[in-house]
Amino acid sequence: MKAFVGIFGGxxxxxxxxxxxxxxxxxxxxxxLSTLFSASSIAVFxxxxxxxxxxxxxxxxxxxxxVSITDFLFGTKWVPSGSNPSFGIYPLLSDTLLITxxxxxxxxxxxxxxxxFLSEYAPMRLRTFAKPVVELLAGIPSIVYGxxxxxxxxxxxxxxxxxxxxxxxxxxxxxxxxxxxxxxxSISDDSLKSVPKHLREASMAMGATKWETSLKVVIxxxxxxIAASVLLGIARAIGETMVVTLAAGSIAGGQWSxxxxxxxxxxxxxxxxxxxxxxxxxxxxxxxxxGLMLFLMTFLVNWIAGRIVLRIKKGSIVKKEPGKVEKLxxxxxxxxKGTSQYRSVTEGEQKTGRSQKIDRSWKFIDKDxxxxxxxxxxxxxxxxxxxxxxxxxxxxxFLVYLLVEVFISGAGVITWDFLTAEPGFRxxxxxxxxxxxxxxxxxxxxxLLSIPLGVATAVYFNEIAKDTWYTRFxxxxxxxxxxxxxxxxxxxxxxIFVRLFDFGPSLLAGxxxxxxxxxxxxxxxxxxxxxxxxxxxxxxxxxxxxxRWQTVKHHVLPNAVPGIIxxxxxxxxRAIGETxxxLFIGAMFAKTAPSGVMDSFVALPLTxxxxxxxxxxxxxxxxxxxxxxxxxxxxxMNAIAIFIRYxxxxxxxx
Amino acid sequence: MFFTFLKxxxxxxxxxxxxxxxxxxxxxxxxxxxxxxxxxxIYYFGKQAIRDVSMTIPEKRVTAFIGPSGCGKSTLLRNxxxxxxxxxxxxxxxxxxxxxxxxLQKKVDPVALRRRIGMVFQKPNPFPRSIFDNIAYGPKxxxxxxxxxxxxxxxxxxKDAALWDEVKDxxxxxxxxxxxxxxxxxxxxxxxxVEPDVILMDEPCSALDPIATAKIEDLIxxxxxxxxxxxxxxxxxxxARISDFTGFMYLxxxxxFGKTRQIFERPxxxxxxxxxxxxxx
Numbered sequence: 001m002k003a004f005v006g007i008f009g010g011x012x013x014x015x016x017x018x019x020x021x022x023x024x025x026x027x028x029x030x031x032x033l034s035t036l037f038s039a040s041s042i043a044v045f046x047x048x049x050x051x052x053x054x055x056x057x058x059x060x061x062x063x064x065x066x067v068s069i070t071d072f073l074f075g076t077k078w079v080p081s082g083s084n085p086s087f088g089i090y091p092l093l094s095d096t097l098l099i100t101x102x103x104x105x106x107x108x109x110x111x112x113x114x115x116x117f118l119s120e121y122a123p124m125r126l127r128t129f130a131k132p133v134v135e136l137l138a139g140i141p142s143i144v145y146g147x148x149x150x151x152x153x154x155x156x157x158x159x160x161x162x163x164x165x166x167x168x169x170x171x172x173x174x175x176x177x178x179x180x181x182x183x184x185x186s187i188s189d190d191s192l193k194s195v196p197k198h199l200r201e202a203s204m205a206m207g208a209t210k211w212e213t214s215l216k217v218v219i220x221x222x223x224x225x226i227a228a229s230v231l232l233g234i235a236r237a238i239g240e241t242m243v244v245t246l247a248a249g250s251i252a253g254g255q256w257s258x259x260x261x262x263x264x265x266x267x268x269x270x271x272x273x274x275x276x277x278x279x280x281x282x283x284x285x286x287x288x289x290x291g292l293m294l295f296l297m298t299f300l301v302n303w304i305a306g307r308i309v310l311r312i313k314k315g316s317i318v319k320k321e322p323g324k325v326e327k328l329x330x331x332x333x334x335x336x337k338g339t340s341q342y343r344s345v346t347e348g349e350q351k352t353g354r355s356q357k358i359d360r361s362w363k364f365i366d367k368d369x370x371x372x373x374x375x376x377x378x379x380x381x382x383x384x385x386x387x388x389x390x391x392x393x394x395x396x397x398f399l400v401y402l403l404v405e406v407f408i409s410g411a412g413v414i415t416w417d418f419l420t421a422e423p424g425f426r427x428x429x430x431x432x433x434x435x436x437x438x439x440x441x442x443x444x445x446x447x448l449l450s451i452p453l454g455v456a457t458a459v460y461f462n463e464i465a466k467d468t469w470y471t472r473f474x475x476x477x478x479x480x481x482x483x484x485x486x487x488x489x490x491x492x493x494x495x496i497f498v499r500l501f502d503f504g505p506s507l508l509a510g511x512x513x514x515x516x517x518x519x520x521x522x523x524x525x526x527x528x529x530x531x532x533x534x535x536x537x538x539x540x541x542x543x544x545x546x547x548r549w550q551t552v553k554h555h556v557l558p559n560a561v562p563g564i565i566x567x568x569x570x571x572x573x574r575a576i577g578e579t580x581x582x583l584f585i586g587a588m589f590a591k592t593a594p595s596g597v598m599d600s601f602v603a604l605p606l607t608x609x610x611x612x613x614x615x616x617x618x619x620x621x622x623x624x625x626x627x628x629x630x631x632x633x634x635x636x637m638n639a640i641a642i643f644i645r646y647x648x649x650x651x652x653x654x
Numbered sequence: 655m656f657f658t659f660l661k662x663x664x665x666x667x668x669x670x671x672x673x674x675x676x677x678x679x680x681x682x683x684x685x686x687x688x689x690x691x692x693x694x695x696i697y698y699f700g701k702q703a704i705r706d707v708s709m710t711i712p713e714k715r716v717t718a719f720i721g722p723s724g725c726g727k728s729t730l731l732r733n734x735x736x737x738x739x740x741x742x743x744x745x746x747x748x749x750x751x752x753x754x755x756x757x758l759q760k761k762v763d764p765v766a767l768r769r770r771i772g773m774v775f776q777k778p779n780p781f782p783r784s785i786f787d788n789i790a791y792g793p794k795x796x797x798x799x800x801x802x803x804x805x806x807x808x809x810x811x812x813k814d815a816a817l818w819d820e821v822k823d824x825x826x827x828x829x830x831x832x833x834x835x836x837x838x839x840x841x842x843x844x845x846x847x848v849e850p851d852v853i854l855m856d857e858p859c860s861a862l863d864p865i866a867t868a869k870i871e872d873l874i875x876x877x878x879x880x881x882x883x884x885x886x887x888x889x890x891x892x893x894a895r896i897s898d899f900t901g902f903m904y905l906x907x908x909x910x911f912g913k914t915r916q917i918f919e920r921p922x923x924x925x926x927x928x929x930x931x932x933x934x935x
Contacts, residue, residue: 019766020753020755020757020763020766020770466742467742467743534779536775536777536779537781537782539737539775539779540780540781540841540844543735543737543768543772543774543845544768544769544772544791544792544844544847544848545765545766545767545768545769545792545795545796546765547765550795554791559782652782653828653831
């Protein structure tokens with residue numbers, strides 16, 4: 001390139017043209033493209049890391065004398081400690097099913113009803129307000145739900161059922177129902193919305209009420225999407241860790257009772273991280289085998305749900321438009337045969353003709369009997385719609401109750417010292433300064449590690465990748481990774497970063513673990529942003545002779561930046577609220593802020609977790625103070641994200 | 655056309671295959687700067703969209719492709735500067751001879767090619783930047799950093815695209831604030847800024863009102879003095895008004911190619927006549 005510039009520098013306003021056969025794609029172009037390609041392979045690294053962790057850990061577990069694979073799979077007693085331990089996974093499995101089943105039993109109907117109300121009945125203004133509010137439920141960290149279950153829902157449950165134990169499955173189930181609600185609502189709502197209007201009109205034109213149409217036409221038409229939403233909810237419930245660890249107890253009973261203490265698989269893994277179990281024993285290593293089981297279960301459920309979602313997407317595309325070329329081809333073939341579609345139809349009509357007259361003397365419907373029928377049907381409709389509206393209201397009530405409760409109990413403990421002083425060992429000297437500092441530095445480091453890789457991967461997929469088996473494979477991997485339970489990432493962080501890479505329980509190991517976890521989210525969000533850049537910009541740039549990378553660098557990326565930032569902030573806010581992935585890595589207590597990346601750290605969610613389990617009740621109030629700070633932090637980040645999106649949409653002139 | 659012939663003699667190295675169109679095509683032998691399309695087939699995911707098309711598009715003339723929608727006009731046009739390379743699932747064979755090369759060959763870099771064969775799209779697609787930046791983008795890609803030179807190029811391109819008088823006082827305003835017709839002329843100016851030899855236009859007026867359309871048509875008339883223009887259009891009157899040569903395409907095949915007057919006044923093919931007289935379907 002430089003050579004031509006030199007010639008041009010002369011003065012003649014004529015651009016010198018390189019020969020057509022000279023490659024314009026320069027070395028730097030190729031370097032950038034291959035860098036992007038390697039970045040996209042990070043998904044392979046994450047997957048290998050997960051598999052390595054779980055398989056290697058399980059292998060070590062099964063090396064112990066007291067452990068055998070048959071006992072693990074088919075044994076019915078889970079007594080991991082003591083002189084005669086027994087590792088039969090059945091109790092953990094049945095407790096997981098109990099919790100998941102209970103959650104879906106509540107969240108499924110409420111979620112579907114609320115989605116139906118949102119998509120079919122809610123006026124536009126209510127809808128634009130209600131959807132983000134429901135999604136806010138998904139933005140609240142699971143540790144907060146756990147705290148709420150234990151200290152607010154718990155007493156109520158024990159009031160109603162006096163035989164309930166202090167830790168019980170019911171309180172966890174109630175709270176988790178609202179936690180998975182947003183997944184069910186938003187995906188069901190999407191699929192209900194995508195039911196074509198003409199189906200509704202066809203039903204209404206035959207005299208069906210709106211409620212009957214919703215129930216008998218719209219819901220069946222959207223059934224596969226609704227099924228997928230429930231499956232994704234199930235996967236989320238199976239993988240949920242903090243609520244069950246805090247509120248459901250630590251005895252794997254397998255008793256199938258909602259009022260007793262239970263221990264699902266995730267809760268057992270978390271227990272090994274909290275210092276209650278000596279490391280290096282069969283009991284500690286059991287976490288990996290249980291993790292493998294958990295991973296396989298969620299993977300299966302997510303995979304099935306993914307297949308359904310994929311089928312819906314593909315189906316809708318085909319239905320919308322047969323595609324220009326396809327249409328052309330069809331016409332062409334028909335033309336060659338000499339029978340246009342139009343002609344064949346008219347010919348068919350001529351052949352059949354109409355021989356029978358319509359006989360109107362037949363009456364199947366007794367008009368007298370119909371009296372009162374319509375009003376009955378209408379009442380049914382009002383009743384139905386009220387129930388769907390109620391479901392949505394229930395979600396609101398829960399959210400408001402949770403926020404108010406946290407605020408009331410949290411605001412009392414917040415003082416300047418609580419936020420900024422160095423913590424002492426006495427109760428009065430509690431402070432979350434190290435936790436705030438830890439969380440913020442964790443977030444910054446995670447940002448540094450995850451965003452470049454995530455954005456590079458998204459750019460590669462959306463702008464450069466050709467549709468090969470390898471890129472398809474990578475895409476599938478990333479989709480599936482976003483469904484892996486966060487506690488599994490905790491195990492990965494422990495096995496890979498703390499032990500294998502020998503970073504120890506450091507800030508670096510914690511951030512890397514979180515970065516792995518939010519990578520898929522960033523990739524998906526960035527791809528959305530890139531897709532929103534009009535194709536015309538790319539064509540125009542390519543048309544004047546920009547290379548692939550030049551097109552991306554000059555036109556696609558600058559216009560996608562606000563979207564990428566918004567998505568990344570939301571992903572980071574997810575990372576900062578997570579407890580399970582750093583449970584193995586974070587420290588229980590720290591006096592000061594971390595001073596370097598290899599330093600140990602505490603984080604807000606970890607502090608909340610340890611304080612909630614503290615024997616002294618004063619610490620429970622401190623925990624709610626910390627929750628308040630965490631929620632304010634998250635809310636601020638979300639507000640910034642929303643502001644950026646709003647501003648960029650307002651300024652955008654395309 | 656005489657001069658084209660001379661040029662091809664002078665360069666000598668031209669190795670072109672005379673298009674074999676039977677009585678369909680335009681039977682003049684191609685010169686060095688003519689675009690000689692020879693037996694081009696284009697497929698989308700294995701389905702044939704263009705079937706065995708051959709024609710010679712003469713230098714410094716306006717050539718129009720007409721035909722019903724979906725007949726492959728745009729697909730063929732996009733192959734001339736290899737925009738189809740960017741489309742997933744699109745494959746092609748055959749050759750297009752231009753300046754002594756088969757530009758469909760792998761060794762021809764599409765990026766280099768597009769700097770010589772520019773393109774204007776159906777919908778005006780300015781970048782969401784200033785008018786100046788829009789035009790200067792191409793030259794900057796070529797490594798021109800000199801502010802003064804860039805200014806000259808921008809002015810010249812805008813003047814050539816008959817837009818200068820309308821925008822000279824607001825070169826730093828966003829191009830998105832221009833009207834549709836102005837935006838399209840800006841896109842033409844942007845294509846001119848890299849000094850191409852050929853300009854491909856894919857229905858450049860379909861999104862414009864009649865007045866803006868008339869301005870673009872005038873502009874095309876001016877452009878053909880310096881550039882080879884290939885235009886795809888839905889509008890037969892437009893083809894008749896502005897083009898020197900016309901190719902009528904139907905269902906992926908070139909039915910007839912010839913001088914515009916001949917195509918519109920005495921078409922050789924019945925299909926062409928039916929299309930032009932509107933008795934089609």
